[in-house]
Amino acid sequence: MHRIVAIYPTDMQESTRFLNRINTHLKRNLNDEWYCLKTGFSDFEHIMCVDIASKETAKFILFMGHGRSDRLFGSCSLESSDFISLDAIEHNKSLYKNENFINAHNIDKFRNKIFFSFSCNSNRNDKNSIGRNAILKGVKCFVGFGDIPTDFIDFRLINQGKIDTNQIFPKRAIAIFKGIIIKIMKQSLLISIQNNYTVQGLVDLIKIQTNKEIQNLILSKNRNRHKEKIIEKLYDFKSEILIFGDSFESMN
Numbered sequence: 001m002h003r004i005v006a007i008y009p010t011d012m013q014e015s016t017r018f019l020n021r022i023n024t025h026l027k028r029n030l031n032d033e034w035y036c037l038k039t040g041f042s043d044f045e046h047i048m049c050v051d052i053a054s055k056e057t058a059k060f061i062l063f064m065g066h067g068r069s070d071r072l073f074g075s076c077s078l079e080s081s082d083f084i085s086l087d088a089i090e091h092n093k094s095l096y097k098n099e100n101f102i103n104a105h106n107i108d109k110f111r112n113k114i115f116f117s118f119s120c121n122s123n124r125n126d127k128n129s130i131g132r133n134a135i136l137k138g139v140k141c142f143v144g145f146g147d148i149p150t151d152f153i154d155f156r157l158i159n160q161g162k163i164d165t166n167q168i169f170p171k172r173a174i175a176i177f178k179g180i181i182i183k184i185m186k187q188s189l190l191i192s193i194q195n196n197y198t199v200q201g202l203v204d205l206i207k208i209q210t211n212k213e214i215q216n217l218i219l220s221k222n223r224n225r226h227k228e229k230i231i232e233k234l235y236d237f238k239s240e241i242l243i244f245g246d247s248f249e250s251m252n
Contacts, residue, residue: 002058003033003252004193007049009065009101010038012078015150018178019064019118025186030193039075041096046074050102054109059140060193060251061110063102063117069124072117074098104133111138114199114249118185120148123242131244141199141249146240148181149174149233169233173226177233184209193251200247210238 008023009016026034035056039049053061066073077096107115107130115134122144125132134142149169169177188209192202214234217227224230 001033002035002056003030004035004060004062004189005053005056005058006034006036006062006064007053007102008036008038009073009098010040010075011065013076016065018150018182021182022064022185022189026190026193029190033193039098039101041075041077041094043098046098046101050106050109054113059112059249060114061116062189063115063119065119067117067119067122067130069121069126070128070130071099071103072101072119072122072130074101102130104128104130104137107134107139108137110134112140114141114143114251115139116143116199116202118145118148120150121146123240125242125244131242135245139245141243141245141247143199143203144242144244146236148237149177169229170226173229173233176224176226177230180213180230180234181210181237184213196250196252198248198250199243202251203241203243203247206241207238210234 004026006023006026008019011017023036027036035058037049037053039046063072066076075096075098077094117130122131123146124144129144131142131144184206188202188205191197192205197205214231217224217231217234220227
């Protein structure tokens with residue numbers, strides 16, 4: 001029986017490839033208790049993914065991908081662009097891009113479940129936010145995160161003219177940061193699911209593991225010129241986690 005179901009949209013632009021390390025680690029350690037659904041390049045596959053995940057007996061749903069405060073994104077093909085028409089996408093899977101995968105209109109499919117959204121800006125709490133709508137529509141608990149720096153997010157901000165290039169989290173620092181948070185998430189999720197932690201227990205463990213990594217960086221003699229930036233982002237990472245709904249709901 002599956003104890004945890006993951007939804008992992010396919011991103012051919014590789015900005016979420018690093019998340020596959022969570023998938024492989026939990027599959028290796030949990031075997032058949034872990035089930036990962038990867039979406040392809042059609043709306044039908046996305047609809048079926050939500051349908052399958054919602055009907056699973058597993059209470060804990062882990063989403064790994066991109067998103068924003070009011071929705072979670074689906075698959076993105078290699079040639080996808082904001083300037084491609086919907087008609088072209090419909091007839092060519094290599095152009096496919098789904099930026100409205102899970103939202104306020106279908107989050108009710110996960111009623112009575114715990115929805116852990118490991119995606120950017122899913123921690124917003126307003127009338128349009130997916131976290132608040134999840135609880136209003138019957139989801140027992142929703143966990144959201146703030147900004148998680150990746151190449152994808154930084155390039156979007158540059159292209160939109162919303163951030164000065166001098167303020168960008170450097171690529172080398174991003175690589176180190178992503179490696180650290182993957183380590184934190186792998187350990188925290190595995191321990192929590194094996195020991196049937198509450199959602200609060202899982203989030204507390206993520207924060208404890210993040211504090212350990214911050215301490216390791218502070219005490220390290222490695223002359224990493226990005227150390228301060230990485231520590232700052234790790235602090236934000238743990239501080240911006242937000243739990244909606246019943247934080248004492250057990251994971252199994």
